[in-house]
Amino acid sequence: MFILRTLTMKKHLFISLFTLISFFAFAQQKSGITVEHVIGAFNQNLKDSLYNMMTPQMKSALGKDGSDNLLGQLMNQLGKITSTKNISTADAEIQRYNLTFERPLVTILLVIKNGQIAGIRQLSRPTSASGLVRKESTDNYTLGKAPAMLFGTLLLPPKTLEKIPIVLMIGGSGPTDRNMNQGDALVTNSFAMLADTLAANGIASLRYDKRGVAKSAQALINNTIVMDNYVDDASAFVDQLNKDERFSKVIVLGHSEGSSIAIAAALKSHPAGLICLSGYDTDLGTVLEGQLSKTLEATDLKLSKTILGNLKKGNLYHGELSPATKNLFSPTTQEYLISAMRHHAAFELKKINTPILVISGSTDLQIGTNSGQKLAKANSKASFLAIQGMNHVLKNAPMDKEENLKTYTNGELPINAELGKNIVSFIKNLK
Structure with a gap:
């Protein structure tokens, strides 16, 4: 998601806020280091x-x-x-x-x-008097069978006799859960807040923990993950929701890398509408290369470009890695990137024959408005909206990096008000 983020080396790709695992183990030696x-x-x-x-x-x-x-x-x-x-x-x-x-x-x-x-x-970096406030949501909707089961939260507006539209919400890269949180490193509750806004306007929503994340952690295939798994899961959710008599239409919404997943899923499942939030117009490898160009030393950057070139051709890189690149290009991460680089967001968006809304934030430090504009231009059915003052996690924030990043751990800060209004308007105007 961000230039300050990296890839984990275990089950799946983490381009996410940097998270450390805590290990507290105590020994009994009497002398040693300071x-x-x-x-x-x-x-x-x-x-x-x-x-x-x-x-x-x-x-x-x-x-x-x-x-x-x-x-x-x-x-x-x-x-x-x-x-x-x-x-x-x-x-x-x-x-x-x-x-x-x-x-x-x-x-x-x-x-x-x-x-x-x-x-x-x-x-943790508390940003309010009560510290980090993480939204916990009820598991009231599932896909698949144990142990490979995906867990989500279905939020319905007050009861109505009519069928209502429903939005499937797909999170961004890394271990991002259904509410757009990642442990203590990312506590925004942004998806939970957006779901509340939709419900208040008569629109249902389903948000879920991606395969390998949070409650869906056990739902891994051969203990690995590739982007196509995420695409298949989103498509399966759309198919399941389309069969539910409570809903009049299904709209797919994806955030950041989830936008690319949503686009690919829309090609398979043909939802009534598609919403891309903070999405990029290229492929994940290109995004990663741009991020690394701002963080790596020249030698490591040159090696990273060589590796990404190999991956783009579908070939794993087996050469020697430097300490910096070793943390970025483990075998499992390379497999994920090969899969992700087959999905070019703008190229795939061209093929979609459904109304599309692309939204970017003017203070998004990770995926700029230029990417959103280019993505929207790929399809004549797409409309583009740049929301002033909204950052990557859908909150109001300035361009100043330090102040902008503070919103990433403020789960009480509301999402940008214009975001909900425009999404509601788009959905209610769908045929």
Whole structure:
């Protein structure tokens, strides 16, 4: 989703806000490293040394590859450690340090016990008096059979005797759940708020956890995921909703990478309408290359372009990877990218014969309005709307990066009011 985001190396592609897994494991050794040792090894990119500083329990939980991936993400995303703050008493058995980096996007907590690294985790960044407010939604709609079952939330407006339209909402890249949240790294509740707006205007909605995410975590195929799986799932939801006698028409809405998924799904399932929010006009590989050009050093960027060139031809890259690219191009990630790069949003949108609404935000730092305009121009049935002051997570925000990113962890901040109004108008004007 963003230039500050990266790809995870496990089950599926995460182009998402940077998230760390917390491992707190405690050992009983009496001597060992200090925070200064950790800073020195980290800033010199000494992953082996850092791994050897960890408790046995933490080594067991992470494994060497997992440790290298975790540390590589930190180094690639945040840069070097510039300062620390001890938040424990001097004589405490467990010493905790807040770490500040060259790119202070998040606060990282380092835990040292008995001379060994016992934990590394990202601290949440509360933006309101009550801290992070994450919307929890009822599982009242499913697709498929256990264990490969997808879970979602169906929200209906007050009872009516007439059939009503329904919107299928598809989330963006990474472990984005049905409400547009990702653990503590992304807490927006934007989809939940949009669903409430639709219900208040007589429109039903279905939002769901994608395959491999949150409640749908077990719904993996051979423990892997490719974009075509997401497309098939969205198409199956449309088919299921079309058979439901409560609904007059099905509209597919996708956000960010979900916009590309929605377009591909619309080609298969022919919904009554299509809505693309913050969508790109190219393919995921091209988007990724543009993001990496702003974050990687020249040598790593050159290697990344070579790898992406291979993937675009459908070939896995088996050459040596640098520390930075190792975190981006694991075998499973490469498989996902090969699949995703077969889907070019604008080319596929040309083939759709249904009303289309493309919406971009003027303060979207990730997918600019130019991409939205180009996407809409691909189809004469598409209308384009640029909403002033709306950012990538559908909230009101300025262009200033730091202030813009604060909205990514403010689950109480309402979505842009014009967004709901225009979506409702589009749906009610569908034939």
